[in-house]
Amino acid sequence: xxxxxxxxxxxxxxxxxxxxxxxxxxxxxxxxxxxxxxxxxxxxxxxxxxxxxxxxxxxxxxxxxxxxxxxxxxxxxxxxxxxxxxxxxxxxxxxxxxxxxxxxxxxxxxxxxxxxxxxxxxxxxxxxxxxxxxxxxxxxxxxxxxxxxxxxxxxxxxxxxxxxxxxxxxxxxxxxxxxxxxxxxxxxxxxxxxxxxxxxxxxxxxxxxxxxxxxxxxxxxxxxxxxxxxxxxxxxxxxxxxxxxxxxxxxxxxxxxxxxxxxxxxxxxxxxxxxxxxx
Amino acid sequence: xxxxxxxxxxxxxxxxxxxxxxxxxxxxxxxxxxxxxxxxxxxxxxxxxxxxxxxxxxxxxxxxxxxxxxxxxxxxxxxxxxxxxxxxxxxxxxxxxxxxxxxxxxxxxxxxxxxxxxxxxxxxxxxxxxxxxxxxxxxxxxxxxxxxxxxxxxxxxxxxxxxxxxxxxxxxxxxxxxxxxxxxxxxxxxxxxxxxxxxxxxxxxxxxxxxxxxxxxxxxxxxxxxxxxxxxxxxxxxxxxxxxxxxxxxxxxxxxxxxxxxxxxxxxxxxxxxxxxxxxxxxxxxxxxxxxxxxxxxxxxxxxxxxxxxxxxxxxxxxxxxxxxxxxxxxxxxxxxxxxxxxxxxxxxxxxxxxxxxxxxxxxxxxxxxxxxxxxxxx
Numbered sequence: 001x002x003x004x005x006x007x008x009x010x011x012x013x014x015x016x017x018x019x020x021x022x023x024x025x026x027x028x029x030x031x032x033x034x035x036x037x038x039x040x041x042x043x044x045x046x047x048x049x050x051x052x053x054x055x056x057x058x059x060x061x062x063x064x065x066x067x068x069x070x071x072x073x074x075x076x077x078x079x080x081x082x083x084x085x086x087x088x089x090x091x092x093x094x095x096x097x098x099x100x101x102x103x104x105x106x107x108x109x110x111x112x113x114x115x116x117x118x119x120x121x122x123x124x125x126x127x128x129x130x131x132x133x134x135x136x137x138x139x140x141x142x143x144x145x146x147x148x149x150x151x152x153x154x155x156x157x158x159x160x161x162x163x164x165x166x167x168x169x170x171x172x173x174x175x176x177x178x179x180x181x182x183x184x185x186x187x188x189x190x191x192x193x194x195x196x197x198x199x200x201x202x203x204x205x206x207x208x209x210x211x212x213x214x215x216x217x218x219x220x221x222x223x224x225x226x227x228x229x230x231x232x233x234x235x236x237x238x239x240x241x242x243x244x245x246x247x248x249x250x251x252x253x254x255x256x257x258x259x260x261x262x263x264x265x266x267x268x269x270x271x272x273x274x275x276x277x278x279x
Numbered sequence: 280x281x282x283x284x285x286x287x288x289x290x291x292x293x294x295x296x297x298x299x300x301x302x303x304x305x306x307x308x309x310x311x312x313x314x315x316x317x318x319x320x321x322x323x324x325x326x327x328x329x330x331x332x333x334x335x336x337x338x339x340x341x342x343x344x345x346x347x348x349x350x351x352x353x354x355x356x357x358x359x360x361x362x363x364x365x366x367x368x369x370x371x372x373x374x375x376x377x378x379x380x381x382x383x384x385x386x387x388x389x390x391x392x393x394x395x396x397x398x399x400x401x402x403x404x405x406x407x408x409x410x411x412x413x414x415x416x417x418x419x420x421x422x423x424x425x426x427x428x429x430x431x432x433x434x435x436x437x438x439x440x441x442x443x444x445x446x447x448x449x450x451x452x453x454x455x456x457x458x459x460x461x462x463x464x465x466x467x468x469x470x471x472x473x474x475x476x477x478x479x480x481x482x483x484x485x486x487x488x489x490x491x492x493x494x495x496x497x498x499x500x501x502x503x504x505x506x507x508x509x510x511x512x513x514x515x516x517x518x519x520x521x522x523x524x525x526x527x528x529x530x531x532x533x534x535x536x537x538x539x540x541x542x543x544x545x546x547x548x549x550x551x552x553x554x555x556x557x558x559x560x561x562x563x564x565x566x567x568x569x570x571x572x573x574x575x576x577x578x579x580x581x582x583x584x585x586x587x588x589x590x591x592x593x594x595x596x597x598x599x600x601x602x603x604x605x606x607x608x609x610x611x612x613x614x615x616x617x618x619x620x621x622x623x624x625x626x627x628x629x630x631x632x633x634x635x636x637x638x639x640x641x642x643x644x645x646x647x648x649x650x651x652x653x654x655x656x657x658x
Contacts, residue, residue, distance in 0.1 A: 170345055171378035173365040175392030175443065185391075189382045272426040 025248060032241035039236045049238040050246075056239060059227055063243075066207055066224040069138055073145035074202035078195055080146065081153025081202075088154065089161040107151040116215030119144045123216060136218035144216045145209060149202035156201065160194035294321040296479045297342075297447055302351035304337055311337040312348070313503035319447075324473060324480045326494030327505075328487055330526070334503040335483045339449050342481065343372045355446055366395070371445035375452040377436035379424035385411070385435050386420040392443045410438040413472060430461050437469065441476060448473070450482035454489055466492045487527050491515070499523045515575075521656050524573040531579070531619050533572040537564050546590070547572055547655070551617040557590035559650040571656045578652035579621035581609055581638065582645045592647035595619060597640055609638070611646055621646055 032050075036043035053059060084104050091097070107115060123140050127133055133140055168190065172182045188195075210225035217226065228240055297319035304312040311334045319325050327335040340346045342353060344365035353360045360368055371392070380388050386407055393403045411417040414434035424432055433453070440448060453469065454462045470493050473480050484490050490497050491511035499506045499514060499522070507514055507523045518524035521532065533556060535549030545562040546555040547570055556572050564570070586592050595611035598618070602625075609621045629637070638644060 165376060165378065167374045167376050167378040168380060170343075170365070171372070171374055172380070172391065173345075174343060174370075174372050175439070176366045176395030177391075178366060186380060190380075269425065272423075275426070 028241055029245045029248065032238060032245040034238055034241075037238070039238055039241065049242040053239045053242045053246075058222075059224075059239065059243065062222050062224045062227040065138060065221060069141050069145060069223060070203045070206040072142050073149055073206040074199045076142070076146040077149035077153045077202040078199045081150040081198060082157050082191075082195060084150065084154040085158035085161055088158050104154050105151055107148045108155070110148075112148075112209075112211040115148055116144070116212040119147065119212065120215040136216055137221040140216040140218070141213050141221060141223065144212050145202075145206040148212065149205050152201050152205060153195075153198035156198040157191060157194050160191050164191065295319070296321040296356060297481070298352075298354040298357075299338075299342075300352040300354065302338070302341060302353065303349045304334075304341060304346060305349040310503050312341065314351070315503075315505055317498065317505060317508070319479060319481060321479055322477050323495045324470065324482065324493055326490035326497045327481065327483045327500055328490040328497050328526075329485065329500035331485055333500045335485075335500045336451065338500075339372075339451055339481065339483045342447070343370060343449055344368050369443075369446040370449060371440040371443055371447075372449040372451060373433075373436050373440045373453060375455045377424075377432050377456070379432055379436060379439070381424055384421050384423055385416065385427070388424070388435060389439045389442050392439065396443065406442055410442045413441070413476070414438045429457050430465060433457065433465060437472065441472075441478065444476075445478065448478045448480045450480060452484055453482060453493075454484070454486065462489070463492075469493065499526060501526070516654075518573065518654060518656065521571055521573070524654065524656060529576055529620055531574045531576065533574070533617075535570060535572065537562060537566055537568050537570055540564065540566065544650070545655070551613055551615040552593050553614075554590050554592065556653070557650050558653065558655055562655050569657075572653050573656055574648055574653040576608065576620040576622035577606075577624075578648050579619065580647050581611070581621050581623055582647065583638070583642075585645050586647040588647065591650060592645055593619075595644055595646055597638060597642045597644060600638075600640065611644065619646060 031039050031042075033045050033047060034042055035046040035048070088097075088101050088104065119140075120136075123133055123136055127135075164187070168186055169182050172186045173179070177185060208225065209223075210229055213223045214226060217223065228243070231237060231240060295318045297317075299315055299317040299319075302312055302315045303310065313334070315338065327338060329335045337346060341348050342360075344360065344363060344367075348361065355369065360370075380391065383391065389407045389410060390403055393406055398406070407420070408417065411420055414437055416431060416434050416438060419427060419431060419435075424435070427435065433456070450469075454465060457465060466489060482490075482493065494511065496508060497511055497514050498508045501522050507519045509517070514523060515527050518527065518530075524530045525532070533547075533549045533551060535547040535552075535556065537545065538548045538555060539546035540562050542561045543559070545558050545560065547558070548555050549572065558572075562570070580586075593613050595613050597609055598612045599610035601608040601610070604625070606622050606624045609623060611619045611621060613619060
């Protein structure tokens with residue numbers, strides 16, 4: 001009896017949790033097919049807002065800008081974050097290691113407003129002192145995003161490096177590879193999944209960022225979250241719903257494909273291990 | 280044919296391939312390797328045997344070049360290796376974890392080292408085939424390491440370390456990752472392979488059975504120094520100190536004082552024994568000096584009746600019997616409380632229900648040994 005009671009309660013908790021998480025998103029997607037200008041009044045099915053969305057040049061250029069910045073920031077963050085991770089994991093004990101480790105991960109907990117403001121002040125000071133950057137725009141957003149994304153990459157990559165079997169590197173050296181050769185032919189390929197994970201994380205973080213980008217952007221460099229946020233203040237257009245629906249679809253597709261691919265690899269691997277032992 | 284081979288082996292033994300001279304390695308004041316000098320002969324398999332933390336792995340890593348010595352020299356064919364990094368040394372190592380590159384196939388793993396030899400593609404393919412045939416893994420060339428069983432991975436690791444035809448091969452706990460049954464099989468296989476390519480080999484192990492099966496000479500290491508070097512039979516039958524005697528196999532140690540010392544025999548008075556220990560050789564020492572007499576369990580006889588000899592026996596009670604199939608270990612307690620192990624071969628088939636008298640728990644027995652079966656060591 002008590003078991004059944006607990007069962008019912010946990011089912012209710014589960015269902016209400018999922019409702020809480022997903023109903024808002026479903027409502028948003030539902031209204032993207034609304035005929036009416038007014039988001040909350042249903043006036044029949046239509047896909048005209050999707051057409052409107054693709055005709056909206058400001059919106060499209062913001063999408064393009066966001067993707068470009070996300071791609072560049074993620075790539076740069078992977079390079080710098082990996083270097084930081086190697087320093088944290090590999091350089092043994094050096095003076096100030098604890099402080100360095102703490103400082104590299106500090107941006108994870110730093111309020112975005114502070115990060116944004118401090119970067120803005122930096123860019124203003126730099127442009128006054130050196131004349132660069134002459135004006136804020138996509139380059140400053142890129143630098144800002146790289147700064148905070150790098151911390152996430154460093155955390156992901158360093159955890160992978162910590163469990164790395166050092167004898168693999170020693171074996172490669174033993175077989176004739178120089179330190180640089182070992183890094184590019186052994187270490188990098190083996191930690192590549194972590195680099196990819198770090199890159200994807202950085203890409204989504206950059207794509208999603210509104211606060212920091214608002215601080216360091218300038219005229220002519222508006223990212224997608226900024227456009228969405230500012231247009232919502234003037235009243236929600238069903239175009240935004242259409243855009244959100246497309247984004248949700250893209251994200252779910254990407255997640256599903258990644259999951260399917262990894263599951264397939266795992267199954268193949270299991271099968272191969274089985275066949276190796278049955279021989 | 281056989282004489283020719285043994286002649287050439289004796290000839291080879293004279294050629295020193297690797298000279299370790301007063302080598303030292305200091306880790307923050309802790310001497311992991313303490314003033315070791317050692318010669319390794321061409322074509323031999325030398326095993327460094329010791330408990331974990333005795334410095335054997337550090338010594339191996341010094342040879343490979345992963346650690347730099349604090350003092351001393353390492354000469355390979357007369358040339359010093361000090362200052363050369365691992366990739367500059369004509370030495371290859373087989374790692375305990377095998378360290379096969381997980382993102383490469385068996386073939387690519389072996390080709391990895393060959394790429395640095397400036398060989399043509401044809402030459403590289405030929406060498407890969409050669410070493411894979413040597414370890415009988417040719418049909419697995421396209422597999423990735425995780426698709427191989429433990430024994431197969433070990434063969435690939437061995438092939439990879441032999442592909443560059445090193446002057447010296449290092450094996451780090453070669454059987455550490457295998458289960459017991461596979462171990463005995465692989466030990467002999469690896470020795471066959473190593474002997475067929477005639478490579479000089481230094482291995483490190485904590486498993487004395489492995490060292491004695493595989494190696495032609497064994498070095499017993501303890502606390503950064505080598506206590507004894509010799510053929511397996513020497514270190515087992517003629518240990519030069521208590522540490523070696525106790526480390527290799529099990530041993531009964533009787534402590535006593537020297538009472539008779541003639542050129543052809545000596546006697547030791549041991550408070551645990553009713554009669555003196557009689558040994559069939561002289562002991563160079565002074566009367567009354569403290570000695571230890573080491574006696575292997577399989578050299579102890581266990582009888583119901585009192586033996587006829589005047590020396591080398593004692594009375595005891597069977598406290599425990601460990602039946603191990605091929606032999607049994609009797610745990611005997613002497614009247615003084617001293618415990619003695621005796622290993623007795625089960626040469627007769629024991630059948631339950633058989634009424635023949637048999638030694639059992641709490642039986643009063645006599646243990647005895649011959650005058651040549653023990654070793655006298657300094658206490």
